[in-house]
Amino acid sequence: MKQSPPIELVSDPAxxxxxxxxWTRFWSPAPSAVAFPTSTQEVVELVHWARQTRTALVPSGGRTGLSGGAVAAHGEVVVSLDRMRESLGLDSAEPSITVQAGMPVGELQRLATEAGWFYPVDWAAAGSSQVGGSIATNAGGIRVLRYGMTRNWVNGLTVVTGRGEVLELNRGLLKNNTGLDLRHLMIGSEGTLGIITEATMALTVPPPEQSVLLLGFTGLEAIMPVFERLRRGLQLSAFEFFDRAAAGYVGARSGKAFPLDPDCPCYALVEFDDPEQGNQDRALALFEELVESGLIADGTLSQSGAQAAELWAWREAISESLAEHVPYKNDLSVRIGRVTQFLSDLDALVACHYPDFEVVWFGHIGDGNLHMNVLKPADWSIEDFHRAGKALSPKVFKLVQEHGGSISAEHGVGLLKRDDLGWSRSAAELSMMSVIRAQFDPDGILNPGKMLPANLLSL
Amino acid sequence: MKQSPPIELVSDPAxxxxxxxxWTRFWSPAPSAVAFPTSTQEVVELVHWARQTRTALVPSGGRTGLSGGAVAAHGEVVVSLDRMRESLGLDSAEPSITVQAGMPVGELQRLATEAGWFYPVDWAAAGSSQVGGSIATNAGGIRVLRYGMTRNWVNGLTVVTGRGEVLELNRGLLKNNTGLDLRHLMIGSEGTLGIITEATMALTVPPPEQSVLLLGFTGLEAIMPVFERLRRGLQLSAFEFFDRAAAGYVGARSGKAFPLDPDCPCYALVEFDDPEQGNQDRALALFEELVESGLIADGTLSQSGAQAAELWAWREAISESLAEHVPYKNDLSVRIGRVTQFLSDLDALVACHYPDFEVVWFGHIGDGNLHMNVLKPADWSIEDFHRAGKALSPKVFKLVQEHGGSISAEHGVGLLKRDDLGWSRSAAELSMMSVIRAQFDPDGILNPGKMLPANLLSL
Known part of the structure; x- marks a missing residue:
């Protein structure tokens, strides 16, 4: 007799x-049902049931991921954390906040700010993404340069493993050297080791007022010298990059005029602490010095919060502006010192194999993280373009490997890149990952088919 | 025929x-030999030899640890990294520095400073400790409040596992979400998973000038409210604590007069950014406010770097000043909100069981990290006192457990606390740790008997 599930499963088509x-759209959703647990204990019971019935579970947060990590396309039961979104207490002495994993990240940010503190990890989808999902994917975002990835902010985790055991990892401690840190193994594990049900996240003091510099470079090779000079002179919170094409697409869509000379090969949006007039003066002096050294061709400095937001919009609207051109995207990183050479090698690679393709570049270049977008030529069919993208990928990944980089800087692996993981991780590492996974989830019920190459899952 | 070692082994008595x-002195050193590899490849060969000959290896850095993690007391071969201390390149674009694991941490700090950058993890033994050892033990130190533990600064690791495989973990990338982060598993693993041979460490901009406030509290319960107020008003880099007894022992040894009222129950040393006069004014205003609220009884603010160093000396000389009293030490942490209650419960516990014992407290209280020192009464024998300390430990650890804390905040586990790990980690966690260890080191040649309870090692 097949055991019945411990909580009601929802299975209406919608x-x-x-x-x-x-947020990926390459796979057709086809779960068999959705479960909405309301407590860690209900998640434990679901896992026990799944083990007994050999049911695949897909842990599900806000599903704003871009790698298919939360896709359920093969009759799995989705475990949605939507009904576990409560705050379990903000601790101003620490400061930290403990929440259920289904709380939206935007809500966590709001609660922190209300208490006079600040949760600094932020990205466009923060409002819809959930805390548990952001930890399971180790989300990055727009201020990694200053604050690091989500990983840096996790003081404690409650996790239900694939064995149905509840682990209370690190229990909110700031210092705890008692053996292997399993917490960090869980962060970025994409639901393959356990389901995160609660988390204690560190908070910090709110940053001072920020100013924004928008800069136009004289050439690709100017970016990194400018970055180093500005970083030494100002307290940066972001150093974001986009090329001329990206600015063009944003302008075409918004109808606004780009505030700088539109013919620079690329631009940077620089955000820095501006607690008093002194820092603006210093920024202007640095700017003049950079113009004189021939690195910067044009620039503008925000004079108010509203102007800073207007400048940010040129960076933030890129993804949306490219959407209608069906971009083939890649989320790549290399070490900072390799960025310039890598960019120009990759441009050359695409130009050589696909002279018809336009490549648009943007990203968190201060972290070595580039979002490469190849646009579909208007006269190509989507199918042909996808095929070409698929053929291009190994060439891109090979170049990433040659530059010692990562084929997934912040978006994770999921379904999208599991078979390509070998370009960034060695066989010994992949084998260790699969052994660890088998220990946390001996029956293979947690997010099967995600993160690790299929041929490793049978080990 | 027993295979001969791939490099010369040294075995003179000295x-x-x-x-x-x-730095622990509880175990008599008794290795069979010492090896001094000069490259990652030589470490690989040593590990292969050790597997074939079933020889136990003890990875060894500067051996400034306080938990016996680098002790070789049972005929092991010590693998010293003393001949692998070269810089492999400082990268100012990033900024980061790649070094061989045997480089002293103090040398790393010096190289960073020479290049105009800063390596911020620091502690008394930084000059003798080595980079690899600091990573293997996830060292903390005096500015964790601002900069975090060593873990936060590791961009990449080269590791030779117990299988003799070379893992290039994270290869210096700032962003890399390609599956499980084995780098963090290695950090704090105390030489039980692999031998770290090279590391890429992140650097940062040097902090501005620092000022120091020395404060005398009106009572234990004043510490945390003062900490929160100061943290909101100043950019703190340290918030260190010591009690009246600690100040007394330092004064008795140095012959100097304590600069504050010596009758406060406890004191804090507060270090903060002082880029201009404004912050000193703000610190003084905060100080007056805290005196008015009845939290602070006395205080002094450094007026120069020399004065700041003099004030720091009162905190830094504590360990040395207690040494002749044969302290029974514990390195404990709880969450910030529990510190006050924990301190007073622990004081009561010792007073109840050992009314003759004097307890001296100091530590990184801004991180929830307390160093508890019970002094040997002059008329007790060392043996009796050790026996009493041993009997006291489970009571202390039980209290730590009740407060959800850690029995080893920054010193690690080593030999000293391996059998007590269950007070801070669950059976499920310990079992997972032992399975992971067995994967990285299937023959159990790496630092056997350290970190995990003996009964788990046979799993």
């Missing part, structure tokens, strides 16, 4: 379609 | 005694 996909 | 111990 829910299956909604909870079966994330 | 070397055996020197390389067989760390």
């Amino acid at each position: 829910s299956l379609a909604h909870y079966g996909r994330d | 070397s055996l005694a020197h390389y067989g111990r760390d």
Whole structure:
């Protein structure tokens, strides 16, 4: 007799379609049902049931991921954390906040700010993404340069493993050297080791007022020298990059005029602490020095918060502006010192194999993280373009490997890159990952088919 | 035929005694030999030899540890990194520095400073401790409040596992979400998973000038409110604590007069950014406010770097000043909000069981990290006192457990606390740790008997 599930499963078509996909759109959602546990204990019971019935579970947060990590396309049961979104207490003495994993990251940010503190990890989808999902994917975002990835902010985790055991990892401690740190193994594990049900996240003091410099470079090779000079002179919170093409697409869509000379090969958006007039003066002096050294061709400095937001919009609207051109995207990183050479090698690679393709570049270049977007030529069919993208990928990944980089800087692996993981991780590492996974989830019920190459899963 | 070692082994009595111990003095050094590899490849060959001959290896850095993690007391071969201390390149674009694991941390700090950058993890033994050892033990130190533990600064690691495989973990990348982060598993693993041979460490901009406030509290319960107020008003880099007894022992040894009212129950040393006069004014205003609220009884603010160093000396000389009293030490942490209650519960516990014992407290209280020192009464024998300390430990650890804390905040586990790990980690966690260890070191040749309870090692 097949055991019945410990909590009600929802399986109307709208829910299956909604909870079966994330922001990637390459796979058709096809879960068999969706579960909405309301407590860690209910998650434990779900896992026990799944082990007994050999049911695959897909842990599901806000599903804003871009790698298919939360996609359920093969009859799995989605475990949505939507009904576990409560605050379990903000601790101003620490400061930290403990929340259920289904709380939206935007809500966590709001609660921190209300208490006079600050949760600094931020990205466009922060409002819809959930805390547990942001930890399971180790989300990055726009201020990694200053604050690091989500990993840096996790003081404690409650996790239900694939064995149905509840682990209380690190219990909110700031210092705890008692053996192997399993917490960090869980962060970025994409739901393959356990389901995160609660988390204690560190908070910090709110940063001072920020100013924004928008800079136009004289050439690609000017970016990194400018970055180093500005970093030594100002307290930076972001150093974001985009090329001429990206600015063009944003302008075409918004109808606004780009505030700088539109013919620079690339631009940077620089955000820095501006607690008093002194820092603006210093920024202007640095700017003049950079113009004189021939690195900067044009620039503008925000004079108010509203102007800073207007400048940010040129960076933030890029993804949306490219959407209608069906971009083939890649989220790559290399070490800072390799960025310039890597960019120009990759441009050359695409130009050589696909002279018809336009490549648009933007990203968190201060972290060595580049988002490469190849646009579909208007006269190509989507199918042909996807095929070409698929053929291009190994060439891109090979170049990433040659530059010692990562084929997934902040978006994770999921379904999208699991078979390509070998370009960034060695066989010994992949084998260790699969052994660890088998220990946390001996029956292979947690997010099967995600993160690790299929041929490793049978080990 | 027993295979001969791939590199010369040293076994003169002086070397055996020197390389067989760390800063703990509870175990008699008794290695069979010491190896001094000069490259990652030589470490690989050593590990292969050790597997074939079933030889136990003890990875050894500067051996400034306080938990016996680098002690060789059972005929092991010590693998000293003393001949692998070269810089492999400082990268100012990033900024980071790649070094061989045997480089002293103080040398790393010096190289960073020379290049106009800063390596911020620091502690009394930084000059003798080595980079690899600091990573293997996830060292903390005096500015964790601002900069975090060593873990936060590791961009990449080269490791030779117990299988003799070379892992290039994270290869210096700032962003890399390609599956499980084995780098963080290695950090704090105390030589039980692999031998770290090279590391890429992040650097940062040097902090501005620092000022120091020395404060005398009106009572234990004043510490945390003062900490929160100061943290919101100043950019703190340290918030260190010591009690009246600690100040007394330092004064008795140095012959200097304590600069504050010596009758406050406890004191804090507060270090903060002082880029211009404004912050000193703000610190003074905060100080007056805290005096008015009845939290602070006395205080002094450094007026120069020399004065700041003099004030720091009162905190830094504590360990040395207590040494002649044969302290029974514990390195404990709880969450910030529990510190006050924990301190007073622990005081009561010792007073109840050992009314003759004097307890001296100091530590990194801004991190929730307390160093508890119970002094040997003059008329007790060392043996009786050790026995009493041993009997006291489970009571202390039980209290730590009740407060959800850690029995080893920054010193690690080593030999000293391996059998007590269950007070801070669950059975499920310990079992997972032992399985992972067995994967990285299937023959159990790496630092056997350290970190995990003996009964788990046979799993």
